[in-house]
Ligand SMILES: Cc1cc2nc3c(=O)[nH]c(=O)nc-3n(C[C@H](O)[C@H](O)[C@H](O)COP(=O)(O)OP(=O)(O)OC[C@H]3O[C@@H](n4cnc5c(N)ncnc54)[C@H](O)[C@@H]3O)c2cc1C
């Protein structure tokens with residue numbers, strides 16, 4: 001079984017963000033980047049499938065972006081993927097989801113992947129589009145928002161998460177693409193020996209111009225901080241002072257303390 | 259300008275979120291038509307055309323077939339915008355429709371500003387205005403962002419859609435109900451919730467002690483539940499419980515939209531976060547900028563005196 005996993009590198013969400021000087025994205029300076037959280041579940045599920053099937057499975061991991069995304073690829077390899085593909089694009093950020101999906105679909109076409117894993121959304125942009133769009137472009141069957149996954153004899157049983165704790169169970173046949181939701185599994189931490197082993201694994205580099213044929217369908221006209229509602233009280237400083245102040249406020253404003 | 263609105267329907271019922279689509283179209287100033295894959299008894303009460311396909315025949319979740327139904331309505335109505343709710347139904351179906359039409363898709367719109375669509379990025383720490391460059395565009399709107407003001411009392415005009423080809427690559431097996439709850443957070447007057455910022459499972463009792471000191475229940479954000487630190491029945495948010503206690507205390511919770519959706523109607527909100535810019539600050543009446551593991555024990559100690 002040939003498996004592809006799509007991963008994106010995103011900034012740590014605890015960072016301070018500000019718009020860049022052209023006002024069309026965020027300023028990348030001083031940001032620490034990591035693998036998109038949803039994609040960690042995708043990698044883990046692919047690696048678990050590889051463990052289930054042994055050498056009958058082969059897992060490729062792909063990421064589009066500037067050179068820094070190799071760090072995310074290396075992590076995926078250390079978690080157990082077999083090979084990496086880096087589509088080199090210093091300005092992947094300026095692509096819309098349609099283009100990112102087209103790049104992945106163009107790469108995957110004719111390679112006979114039976115199963116493709118993606119995250120349900122990215123943490124920074126969160127369109128929740130790329131996975132489904134790749135499936136549409138390839139004509140693959142597709143299920144989104146998985147919190148349960150099982151695969152046997154080319155049939156996937158997927159548990160989709162709906163709202164309020166409800167779930168929906170579906171079956172689909174390969175070739176298929178699934179998108180992974182938080183909590184699908186417990187992503188492993190790469191161990192030191194596996195990090196060392198991963199260094200020997202291949203990362204193929206492809207310049208984006210070789211495989212991108214599509215124009216963007218949407219443009220960003222501005223990036224800006226949200227309008228502040230204000231109103232809230234902000235407490236800073238000494239712990240005991242803040243605790244006393246907070247108790248005072250709760251006594252005054254709520255009926256829960258007397 | 260015309261908007262085709264795709265209703266949500268589950269377990270035999272029209273979901274209220276469908277009316278948010280109408281509120282969005284009104285705010286946009288668009289003429290409305292709707293698509294319901296459901297039953298005649300549940301047709302939304304709005305003026306205008308409602309394209310009805312029978313869920314008994316085509317299934318409640320069957321994206322291959324639902325895509326064809328929506329495309330058939332697009333063909334008849336020729337809308338500028340095809341609008342879904344950003345939900346497990348909408349984000350699953352919208353990209354399929356967009357890809358087939360090769361139309362731009364703009365996801366999880368929170369506002370319309372001067373005719374442009376505004377979406378959140380980086381956990382809502384920034385906003386982005388986006389414009390489609392294609393003639394038709396597919397949109398998904400954030401659940402709860404466009405509130406319904408008056409109960410709709412329109413009279414829909416029904417048009418039926420029937421497909422010759424109902425083939426699907428996917429088989430819907432069935433629903434699995436939510437796990438049984440060991441606490442009913444919706445009845446609690448005070449909820450103190452632990453987020454990923456508490457660091458590890460061993461620290462959860464620190465938060466639980468504060469809940470006890472305030473006479474309330476322990477709540478949690480999703481990562482805390484996914485990691486197995488706290489039971490799912492304590493989860494607050496779109497995929498957990500929706501609560502509105504007299505006091506909600508968020509400890510080490512960033513304020514992602516899916517969490518806010520479950521607690522923003524609380525009467526009074528206190529957030530404890532080391533990041534002054536955390537989006538939870540937007541809904542908090544009081545934001546305490548501190549390390550939870552230092553501040554919470556200090557507060558609990560003072561309350562117990
Ligand atoms: C620094 C930076 C600047 C940006 N600037 C702009 C801008 O100016 N204008 C603009 O419109 N957008 C901009 N973006 C957004 C970026 O191009 C989008 O992230 C991209 O279009 C994919 O959409 P998404 O993140 O919403 O994907 P989603 O649809 O939410 O992602 C779902 C899944 O798709 C897969 N995936 C997504 N991206 C990749 C990738 N690169 N490689 C491999 N798999 C992937 C992953 O499995 C992911 O979990 C910027 C992003 C960054 C990081």
Ligand SMILES: Cc1cc2nc3c(=O)[nH]c(=O)nc-3n(C[C@H](O)[C@H](O)[C@H](O)COP(=O)(O)OP(=O)(O)OC[C@H]3O[C@@H](n4cnc5c(N)ncnc54)[C@H](O)[C@@H]3O)c2cc1C
Nearest residue numbers: 453454455479480495496497498510511512532533549550
């Ligand atoms: C379809 C879908 C459904 C979802 N449903 C839900 C849901 O029902 N409920 C839910 O909660 N989430 C849900 N999520 C996940 C949601 O998007 C966020 O990922 C999640 O809410 C983040 O949880 P958090 O705030 O605890 O963690 P993080 O976002 O990681 O935030 C941790 C916060 O703690 C702060 N912090 C860190 N250390 C400290 C410290 N020592 N002292 C003080 N502060 C500290 C940080 O500054 C940060 O703000 C859903 C996501 C999706 C896609």
